[in-house]
Amino acid sequence: MLFLVRMDVxxxxxxxxxxxxxxxxxxxxxxLSLQRDGRWAHIWRIVGQYSNYSIFDVSGNDELxxxxxxxxxYPYSSFQVTPLATHPSDIAVQ
Amino acid sequence: MLFLVRMDVxxxxxxxxxxxxxxxxxxxxxxLSLQRDGRWAHIWRIVGQYSNYSIFDVSGNDELxxxxxxxxxYPYSSFQVTPLATHPSDIAVQ
Amino acid sequence: MLFLVRMDVxxxxxxxxxxxxxxxxxxxxxxLSLQRDGRWAHIWRIVGQYSNYSIFDVSGNDELxxxxxxxxxYPYSSFQVTPLATHPSDIAVQ
Amino acid sequence: MLFLVRMDVxxxxxxxxxxxxxxxxxxxxxxLSLQRDGRWAHIWRIVGQYSNYSIFDVSGNDELxxxxxxxxxYPYSSFQVTPLATHPSDIAVQ
Amino acid sequence: MLFLVRMDVxxxxxxxxxxxxxxxxxxxxxxLSLQRDGRWAHIWRIVGQYSNYSIFDVSGNDELxxxxxxxxxYPYSSFQVTPLATHPSDIAVQ
Amino acid sequence: MLFLVRMDVxxxxxxxxxxxxxxxxxxxxxxLSLQRDGRWAHIWRIVGQYSNYSIFDVSGNDELxxxxxxxxxYPYSSFQVTPLATHPSDIAVQ
Amino acid sequence: MLFLVRMDVxxxxxxxxxxxxxxxxxxxxxxLSLQRDGRWAHIWRIVGQYSNYSIFDVSGNDELxxxxxxxxxYPYSSFQVTPLATHPSDIAVQ
Amino acid sequence: MLFLVRMDVxxxxxxxxxxxxxxxxxxxxxxLSLQRDGRWAHIWRIVGQYSNYSIFDVSGNDELxxxxxxxxxYPYSSFQVTPLATHPSDIAVQ
Amino acid sequence: MLFLVRMDVxxxxxxxxxxxxxxxxxxxxxxLSLQRDGRWAHIWRIVGQYSNYSIFDVSGNDELxxxxxxxxxYPYSSFQVTPLATHPSDIAVQ
Amino acid sequence: MLFLVRMDVxxxxxxxxxxxxxxxxxxxxxxLSLQRDGRWAHIWRIVGQYSNYSIFDVSGNDELxxxxxxxxxYPYSSFQVTPLATHPSDIAVQ
Structure with a gap:
């Protein structure tokens, strides 16, 4: 299950x-350890910010x-979490 | 070059x-044609919204x-564009 | 898995x-059919608004x-979705 | 009488x-003592936040x-309080 | 029980x-009929707006x-509802 | 002349x-002294906030x-001031 | 008594x-008639907007x-009203 | 050239x-010295705020x-600057 | 005198x-005629928006x-105007 | 590739x-060194703010x-980055 997470440090x-x-x-x-086991699927720096947008792939809300x-x-950061669903135009589901 | 794009229809x-x-x-x-040629790298539905978060991989601002x-x-949508940079913790750049 | 959903009509x-x-x-x-099968766990009217706060109990983002x-x-409404996790002070997990 | 309370620590x-x-x-x-006597009806963690959404069942505004x-x-938190009413689609009132 | 209600027409x-x-x-x-029976305790025009701030004195959320x-x-208006409690400095409770 | 004042401490x-x-x-x-002389006409606690909504009845902006x-x-508070006018549906002006 | 009024058409x-x-x-x-009798003390166009900032000098909230x-x-405009008081650094009150 | 400046201390x-x-x-x-030479044309206290709205009459952006x-x-304040133009209904330009 | 103008169509x-x-x-x-005479100094498209950021070089607020x-x-657009001043680090003023 | 950057110190x-x-x-x-090599194309002070709007001309997101x-x-500043594209009305592309 995928989530978009914005993290501002x-x-x-x-x-x-x-x-x-x-x-x-x-x-x-x-x-890195979470990226290796596949749960932290992507991490990108937001240009000009001490922030990242990340994709997490987890079993559900509690694990995330x-x-x-x-x-x-965590104590020095704030988070915005957006639950993601499969998009009907995603090439993976055609 | 990557961009996060939020599209609200x-x-x-x-x-x-x-x-x-x-x-x-x-x-x-x-x-689908843009996904096939790699420029529309990801597309996800935002749960509960007629909206998607997408990752575009393009040569620059003009192409995007x-x-x-x-x-x-496009005439029935609004867009928010966030330029993304490589994150120093990204496993791909270790 | 629980989600708080605010629905404004x-x-x-x-x-x-x-x-x-x-x-x-x-x-x-x-x-009512979703309340009967347990997936629409709670529904409350927001005082003074054509809106409700609801709790959904579903298998994940796609189902929600x-x-x-x-x-x-749906075509006449907007939604805000907040993923919920178990709270460590919840009496059910003591 | 029910209230949705968001508490950010x-x-x-x-x-x-x-x-x-x-x-x-x-x-x-x-x-826990308020959960036991039924006045703190539900408590959920908001994913990624030092926050909870809770349902309180009290006799009125003063008690809440x-x-x-x-x-x-309380001195380290902020609160948003939303008064809730019975929803006409609630299965409990059919 | 008192509530401050802002009504924008x-x-x-x-x-x-x-x-x-x-x-x-x-x-x-x-x-006027609600003012007469005491449930619509105050009504004031907001200067420069097709809006009022009102105080309602009701038995609870459902009645309000x-x-x-x-x-x-109602179909041409929006409402903001703020639950009010007794203030410890209110002269009525000294 | 009436004003609604929100005071957040x-x-x-x-x-x-x-x-x-x-x-x-x-x-x-x-x-209390201002309530006694009638200039602080009402004071209510906002539920869940270190805040009050008050009605002041003064000769004008300077006095308020x-x-x-x-x-x-005052040094530890912020204020929002809304000027109020007589509402044509107020029972007092019928 | 002075008020700053922003009017957006x-x-x-x-x-x-x-x-x-x-x-x-x-x-x-x-x-123009209100400017002549002194109650509409100033009117300025906001650059790039169908809007003005004005100063009104009136007897109180009801008159404004x-x-x-x-x-x-009025039916095609929105208004923001800010009550103004004498400033202690105003040269007129030295 | 006129500017409306809001100054919050x-x-x-x-x-x-x-x-x-x-x-x-x-x-x-x-x-006071700027008021005397005409460049600080007006200064008003915002009721309930450590703030003022002022009109400056200067030769341009750099001088302001x-x-x-x-x-x-200045180090303890924030400013909002709105450029003003002559209004076609201003009695001074009839 | 320079102004940054954001224009949303x-x-x-x-x-x-x-x-x-x-x-x-x-x-x-x-x-194009304003660009030729130098008053519309720059115009850029905002990526993903029917909008532009422009720099105007004019004699003052009234001309802008x-x-x-x-x-x-103009009737189908909204504008945000920001007055600009010379920056002390601008290489042109060293 | 151009970007508008707002920097608030x-x-x-x-x-x-x-x-x-x-x-x-x-x-x-x-x-100054970045202005000399052309990557910091413009810098303007925002009137009344410890802030600037700048245009950067860089090879892409990572360089910016x-x-x-x-x-x-950087540690004492916040940044807003807007990617810019060529505008079809820009005189340079006629």
Whole structure:
């Protein structure tokens, strides 16, 4: 089941750069592991923003919430989640 | 170059159903041809909306505008275009 | 899987009252059948609005979109869909 | 009398984790006691948000305000309250 | 129980003036009868708008929805409903 | 002359509780004195918000601004002011 | 007493040009008479909009509402009204 | 050339009252000098807000930006600028 | 003096295609003449919108309003005007 | 390929003036170098705002994101990016 997720990161300006770099490194490793197992299907940077649009492919709402909540950047981010359905013009379903 | 495009269709309530069905058939054929040549990379229905989120993979802004403007549903739709860049955590660039 | 759906009906002022009453009767029968089989779990009127908040319990995004799109009032309505997850304070999961 | 309440928690980033955990534990106990006596009829997590949608079943506006104001997380939260009425298509009133 | 209701009237420009005048006369009579029995406690014109702010004093959400829905201007109006509670600084509760 | 005023209080989380309690006590005394002399005609709590809707009955814009600016909570609040006129359906003017 | 009023005109595209020109002529005569007696203190065109910002100098809310409601363009316009008070830095009050 | 400027002041709650009073005194002197030379044509307080609406009469965009940027309260304020043109109903141009 | 203007065209769906094509041809001729004399300094299409961002270089607010109001598409368009000033980092002013 | 970029700077009020001046000097040097090589085609101050509208001429989305992210003021700014296409009325394409 697919979801479009917009994630906006709000880095706390007063956090030591080193600590924030560490959080970002953990975030990246976590993201890569989810990309490898297929649940984080796509990730794109939004030009000019500390934000990404991503496609998640999960078993349902509960799994998606858990994945997002476990993001190391979760406390410094906001999320917009849009449930996606198969489009009748999608070439995959012709 | 990738763009996220949100397309909201506003079907005119007073158009004869037959005529609108014809426009939608042309739209679908056009969409499928663009999916086949790779420029319309993804298309997803937004749940509960006469809308889709799509990923376009084009040579640039001019080509994208031409593709959208040539959509048979263009006069009955509104579009939001978000330019996308490669994300440093994308597994494809590790 | 649960979703909160807000449905706002925009009755076309120029449709004959009889025809709209007929559409509403079909809508009600359809809603009742979905309530009976458990997929339309709750429906509440929003005070002062031709709108409802509803809880749907479905297998996923595709099923939800189909249910909404099949509503007789779909062409005269707009929808906002919010995916819901289990809350850790929900008494049912203690 | 039913109300839909959206509650968005804004955890203060500079509060010691321990103190916030304590507030959350009190909040959960308070929520469970209200669920047990039937006044907090439903609680759902909004996917990707530190937020919930809840249904309250109370005697009226004054009781609802008191319940919300007494939430341990009240000073760190914002609320949107929507009064709900019986829907004529609700299967319970046929 | 008190509610603040904002009512915005959108008079249909193509309705014959006579017919709209008739609807407004019925509306006024209905409003006066509710003012007389105390349920429509206050009504004020918003300066520069075809709108009013009103205070309703009703037994609950269901009664309020019924009152609003029965307004002759209901099909040509939109409503915002805010539930009100007793304020601790209200002189009436000292 | 009547005005509807919405007042949203934003209590500073880092102010000592004692000091804020003191400000609120002064605010309440000030509000009561204005209610007694008839200029603060009504005050209602908005359910679920640290906010009130109030009706002020003053000689004009200058007096209203002075009253609001003198509120002890003024530096921690925001205000929306709506000028009200007599409504032709008000029972008092029949 | 001063008010800033923003007036946005929405000319109905399907009204015969002649009839609209007539309404505008009556509007202009009405505006000039109010400018002459000092109640319509200023009127400015907003660049690129069929809109004006105006200053009205009236005895109070009721008079302002009557003036606006009597505008020949009132049924084709929307209004935003902001009550103004004397500013302590105004050179006139030093 | 005229411009409507809305200025919203956001006084920093943690600045010593004395220092802020000093900034405001300089602001007032600066405003008065611009009012004397005719470039700050009008200034009005918005009721219930730490804000003003002002009319500036300047030679063009560059001069207006310089005047605003030199305000002592500039770092603690936000501005909305609306360019104004002569209105054809203005009595001054008949 | 420079202004950024965003122009959104709302083509009336019920106008005969021929008549609209004629209006657009006049619009284009008018735009080209203003580009030739330097007052319409730049014009760009917004991707996916029947809209443009343009830079106008005019003597002031009155001239800009006249230019926009004379556009053949003016009755079918909306405009947002932003006054621009010289930027201190502009290479032209070093 | 052209993009319109709106950049809003939010200078941190608690940063020492000297340090911020240093960042701004680096920003200016960086901007000038991009103006010299043609990629930062235009920069204009928005009147009354610590903001600019700029035109960038780059090879695509990835290059634009890199340019913006490398701005010394990037951590203290927000950006809105609008992709631009050639306009059919542009005199350059006749």
């Amino acid at each position: 709000h880095p706390p300006l007063d956090m030591p750069a080193e600590k924030f770099a560490e959080i970002k490194a953990t975030e990246k490793a976590y993201s 919430h858990k994945l997002l909540q476990d993001l190391p950047l | 506003h079907p005119p309530l007073d158009m004869p159903a037959e005529k609108f069905a014809e426009i939608k058939a042309t739209e679908k054929a056009y969409s 505008h031409k593709l959208l403007q040539d959509l048979p549903l | 925009h009755p076309p002022l120029d449709m004959p009252a009889e025809k709209f009453a007929e559409i509403k009767a079909t809508e009600k029968a359809y809603s 979109h189909k249910l909404l799109q099949d509503l007789p009032l | 804004h955890p203060p980033l500079d509060m010691p984790a321990e103190k916030f955990a304590e507030i959350k534990a009190t909040e959960k106990a308070y929520s 305000h008191k319940l919300l104001q007494d939430l341990p997380l | 959108h008079p249909p420009l193509d309705m014959p003036a006579e017919k709209f005048a008739e609807i407004k006369a019925t509306e006024k009579a209905y409003s 929805h019924k009152l609003l829905q029965d307004l002759p201007l | 934003h209590p500073p989380l880092d102010m000592p509780a004692e000091k804020f309690a003191e400000i609120k006590a002064t605010e309440k005394a000030y509000s 601004h002075k009253l609001l600016q003198d509120l002890p909570l | 929405h000319p109905p595209l399907d009204m015969p040009a002649e009839k609209f020109a007539e309404i505008k002529a009556t509007e202009k005569a009405y505006s 509402h009557k003036l606006l409601q009597d505008l020949p363009l | 956001h006084p920093p709650l943690d600045m010593p009252a004395e220092k802020f009073a000093e900034i405001k005194a300089t602001e007032k002197a600066y405003s 930006h310089k005047l605003l940027q030199d305000l002592p309260l | 709302h083509p009336p769906l019920d106008m005969p295609a021929e008549k609209f094509a004629e209006i657009k041809a006049t619009e284009k001729a008018y735009s 309003h006249k230019l926009l109001q004379d556009l053949p598409l | 939010h200078p941190p009020l608690d940063m020492p003036a000297e340090k911020f001046a240093e960042i701004k000097a680096t920003e200016k040097a960086y901007s 994101h890199k340019l913006l992210q490398d701005l010394p003021l």
